[in-house]
Amino acid sequence: MSEGEDLQYSKELAETLGFRHTLRSISIDEAIAAIPAVIRILASFDPALPNDITAYFGLKTLSERGISSFMTGDGADELFGGYDFMKEIDDLSSYIRRISPHMSFSSNVLADSLGMDVRQPFLERDVIEFALQIQDEFRIREEHGTIHGKWILRKAFEDLLPARFIWQGKRPLEYGSGMTKLREIISSMVSDEEFQNNPYAVQFFNKEHFYYYKVFREVVGSIPKPKEGEKACPACGAGMPANAFHCHVCGFVLEWRL
Numbered sequence: 001m002s003e004g005e006d007l008q009y010s011k012e013l014a015e016t017l018g019f020r021h022t023l024r025s026i027s028i029d030e031a032i033a034a035i036p037a038v039i040r041i042l043a044s045f046d047p048a049l050p051n052d053i054t055a056y057f058g059l060k061t062l063s064e065r066g067i068s069s070f071m072t073g074d075g076a077d078e079l080f081g082g083y084d085f086m087k088e089i090d091d092l093s094s095y096i097r098r099i100s101p102h103m104s105f106s107s108n109v110l111a112d113s114l115g116m117d118v119r120q121p122f123l124e125r126d127v128i129e130f131a132l133q134i135q136d137e138f139r140i141r142e143e144h145g146t147i148h149g150k151w152i153l154r155k156a157f158e159d160l161l162p163a164r165f166i167w168q169g170k171r172p173l174e175y176g177s178g179m180t181k182l183r184e185i186i187s188s189m190v191s192d193e194e195f196q197n198n199p200y201a202v203q204f205f206n207k208e209h210f211y212y213y214k215v216f217r218e219v220v221g222s223i224p225k226p227k228e229g230e231k232a233c234p235a236c237g238a239g240m241p242a243n244a245f246h247c248h249v250c251g252f253v254l255e256w257r258l
Contacts, residue, residue: 006176013165024061031057031182035212040219041113042106045212046251047205050174050182052106059107063114074105075122079131081139082149082170092136100128102244143167186211202250203235213250223249 007023014021031053038056039045046052062070077083078099081092089095103123111118121127134152141151144167148154154166174180190207202223204210226232226239233240235252245254 004176004178004180005171007178009165009168009176013161016162016165022061024057026057026179028182028185031179032185035186036215036219038110039212039215042109043216043220043224044249044251045209045216046248047209047212048251049212050179051172052110053182054173054177054179055107056110059110059114059116063116068115069117069119070111071119071121072105072107073122074107074120075103075128076150076153077170078103079122079128080134080150080153081136084149084170086149087140087147092139093132093134097132098243100132102241104248183208201237203252205251209251 011021013019034053034056035049038049038052041056042052059070079096081087081096086092086095105120107118107120122131138152140147140149142148143151143154146167148167149170158166172180174182187207190211195204195207195210198204198210200213202213204213223236223238225237229242230239231242231244232238233247233250233252234254236247236250238247238249240247246252
């Protein structure tokens with residue numbers, strides 16, 4: 001795959017902190033070959049799959065080197081306003097309070113599949129309770145002429161790391177790793193005719209999403225129907241918790257309303 005922006009940042013940060021830096025390069029063929037395994041593990045054809053594939057190879061590399069425990073920053077963006085779309089939400093605190101009890105991350109499922117233990121400090125109860133008390137003006141705020149999410153977290157580390165790392169922009173894992181090129185390649189593997197004449201009762205976002213679903217059918221099977229107390233996803237019919245607004249099977253996101 002192509003080199004992502006995170007490569008240079010990670011090299012410089014490792015040097016700054018005195019850590020050993022290890023690079024795992026993934027070929028296009030390796031990434032495509034891993035798709036069925038990742039879809040089977042996650043039981044999902046969410047279009048965010050390139051992010052999950054990146055995490056899968058990272059954890060697999062750790063496991064192959066005998067490392068059984070690792071730490072992630074899961075929850076930081078959700079709790080402290082790190083995503084760009086959060087800048088458009090008027091009452092961000094209410095949104096975060098709503099999603100906080102239902103946060104789930106693929107790193108947990110991937111770790112279980114590899115027999116690894118994941119530590120997620122931002123998901124500790126004390127951290128979540130602290131985050132829910134923060135006013136929105138301290139989550140998203142201007143600094144150095146730019147509007148930044150996770151402002152309070154960045155500020156907390158300002159005396160510990162160089163500004164280049166603290167105030168860098170937010171980018172998805174697939175972009176930072178260079179895995180985003182996979183999207184174009186996967187889309188080219190589905191013809192216009194196949195996409196237009198698909199026989200499935202699923203709302204697809206694009207050809208890439210359609211491809212992931214075909215793999216899902218092969219390695220997982222049918223979409224799970226709603227259980228008692230659940231609602232059906234409008235896009236794929238999968239069961240969703242009654243108060244959820246993100247389908248973990250197909251990736252559909254319901255419109256946010258108070």
